[in-house]
Amino acid sequence: MEATIPKPHLFIDGEWIASGAGEQALINPATEARIGSVPHASAAQLDSALESSERSFRQWRRVSPYDRSTILRRAADLIRERSDAIARQITTEQGKTFAEAKGEVLGAADTFDWFAEEGRRAYGRIVPPREYGHRWLVMKEPVGPVAAFSPWNFPAMLSARKIAASLAAGCSCILKPAEETPSAALAFAKALQDAGLPNGVLNIVLGVPDRISTHLIRSPVIKKLTFTGSTAVGKHLAKMAAEGMKKATFELGGHSPVIVFDDVDIDHVVKILLPGKIRNAGQVCIAPTRFYVQEAIFSAFSEAFAKALASVKVGDGLDTQNQMGAMANGRRVDAMQRLVANARDAGARVLTGGARSGESGYFWQPTLLADVPDDAHVMNEEPFGPLAIANPFRTLDDAVMQANRLPYGLAAYAFTQSARRSIDVAAALEAGVVGINNLTVSIAEAPFGGIKESGYGSEAGQEGLEAFLNTKFVSEA
Ligand code: NAD
Numbered sequence: 001m002e003a004t005i006p007k008p009h010l011f012i013d014g015e016w017i018a019s020g021a022g023e024q025a026l027i028n029p030a031t032e033a034r035i036g037s038v039p040h041a042s043a044a045q046l047d048s049a050l051e052s053s054e055r056s057f058r059q060w061r062r063v064s065p066y067d068r069s070t071i072l073r074r075a076a077d078l079i080r081e082r083s084d085a086i087a088r089q090i091t092t093e094q095g096k097t098f099a100e101a102k103g104e105v106l107g108a109a110d111t112f113d114w115f116a117e118e119g120r121r122a123y124g125r126i127v128p129p130r131e132y133g134h135r136w137l138v139m140k141e142p143v144g145p146v147a148a149f150s151p152w153n154f155p156a157m158l159s160a161r162k163i164a165a166s167l168a169a170g171c172s173c174i175l176k177p178a179e180e181t182p183s184a185a186l187a188f189a190k191a192l193q194d195a196g197l198p199n200g201v202l203n204i205v206l207g208v209p210d211r212i213s214t215h216l217i218r219s220p221v222i223k224k225l226t227f228t229g230s231t232a233v234g235k236h237l238a239k240m241a242a243e244g245m246k247k248a249t250f251e252l253g254g255h256s257p258v259i260v261f262d263d264v265d266i267d268h269v270v271k272i273l274l275p276g277k278i279r280n281a282g283q284v285c286i287a288p289t290r291f292y293v294q295e296a297i298f299s300a301f302s303e304a305f306a307k308a309l310a311s312v313k314v315g316d317g318l319d320t321q322n323q324m325g326a327m328a329n330g331r332r333v334d335a336m337q338r339l340v341a342n343a344r345d346a347g348a349r350v351l352t353g354g355a356r357s358g359e360s361g362y363f364w365q366p367t368l369l370a371d372v373p374d375d376a377h378v379m380n381e382e383p384f385g386p387l388a389i390a391n392p393f394r395t396l397d398d399a400v401m402q403a404n405r406l407p408y409g410l411a412a413y414a415f416t417q418s419a420r421r422s423i424d425v426a427a428a429l430e431a432g433v434v435g436i437n438n439l440t441v442s443i444a445e446a447p448f449g450g451i452k453e454s455g456y457g458s459e460a461g462q463e464g465l466e467a468f469l470n471t472k473f474v475s476e477a
Pocket of ligand 1: 149177211213228230232285331
């Protein structure tokens with residue numbers, strides 16, 4: 001296996017394995033063409049990944065955080081060197097523009113660097129003992145072999161967070177990337193292998209998601225589960241984790257509100273919101289979705305935002321002229337069709353978009369719906385597409401009530417020039433991450449995660465490392 005961007009393989013105990021118990025087609029969503037095939041792991045291959053993960057954990061936990069850090073940093077450098085090729089492959093498998101894919105890969109390399117450093121700071125503490133001559137120590141230790149599941153919308157970043165944090169903490173990791181977008185995670189495995197990672201510390205498996213997660217989570221080898229994906233699947237996996245009393249981190253869906261007060265500069269705010277909405281064709285768990293706009297500027301804002309969305313150039317992400325690429329799969333286009341039709345029936349106005357774009361490929365026009373009733377499906381179900389909703393509000397309390405009305409609690413945003421409103425709204429929003437006058441809420445050095453049905457636990461930041469550590473109290477006399 002010489003290529004720096006491996007073709008879809010299983011990666012078990014340092015071996016690149018081309019076939020298993022079946023396969024599925026890999027599709028380019030911009031052309032709908034078959035571009036390869038993805039092997040499915042057999043039960044025996046999953047057992048061998050578990051065995052390798054258990055064995056390598058015993059060795060890796062004894063490697064010093066300093067030496068682990070050196071390997072992770074070397075891998076980060078290799079990922080940067082290979083970023084153009086990895087990004088091109090992400091665009092081809094997932095649809096996002098090359099510029100976005102490249103930014104994501106560089107962000108993933110940063111994440112490896114962050115955890116390489118943070119792993120060296122997995123400090124415990126000394127507690128003053130009650131008796132002279134005793135020692136009371138709080139120790140941090142790796143939890144053990146991890147089962148990690150990353151989705152198709154950010155195949156590089158969301159794999160990196162799970163791999164880098166678990167390895168930095170001293171855990172071994174079995175990752176199942178999404179079968180639709182396996183290459184970024186495999187490219188990271190290759191970079192880590194080239195950087196000197198011992199065999200088995202990272203294994204990558206692919207296959208039927210439920211079969212793999214059930215096999216891995218039920219195994220006594222696995223001590224921790226980390227999953228990014230939909231709330232429905234998260235709840236299913238949380239029950240399995242609970243049966244084995246396993247630690248778990250869940251980063252699930254969202255339906256982010258954006259409160260726009262009447263004191264803002266509309267053009268400036270639209271300039272910030274547009275790239276946030278069309279990024280990755282809206283398939284982002286923190287995408288701004290429900291825009292609550294104060295009455296006095298509702299018409300002007302909706303008009304300006306609709307105009308900006310209508311100007312977006314949509315097409316193949318490999319063509320650098322295009323600002324928004326294809327949606328990742330046909331399921332997302334079907335969902336857009338269903339949600340827009342239902343909103344129309346419920347009385348919503350379509351201010352722009354609302355239809356497929358192009359003759360082939362999974363393209364959808366950037367869409368703005370206005371005056372959407374609360375019982376329309378799109379007001380309650382995560383659209384996960386280039387679809388925004390604008391509804392008016394009167395007072396801060398009304399807006400906050402609307403923003404908090406869903407069971408989701410991932411990201412929430414507000415735009416205002418008033419310090420008083422900023423403080424009040426940041427305190428009142430029920431969300432794990434809040435952006436005031438900007439959308440930057442997901443970075444390596446800050447904790448990221450939701451509350452309510454958006455999940456529990458944090459990825460990134462100090463908390464992202466802590467999630468892979470056990471706390472042990474040692475009392476020495
Ligand atoms: P889905 O719910 O079937 O899959 C979501 C992700 O979970 C995929 O990556 C899939 O491979 C994985 N998955 C599914 N079943 C699994 C199982 N039993 N065990 C382990 N992994 C499993 O549906 P989908 O059509 O791929 O996506 C639909 C919805 O999922 C989206 O509308 C969005 O709400 C949500 N989603 C959220 C994120 C996120 O970043 N939080 C990412 C991808 C999808």
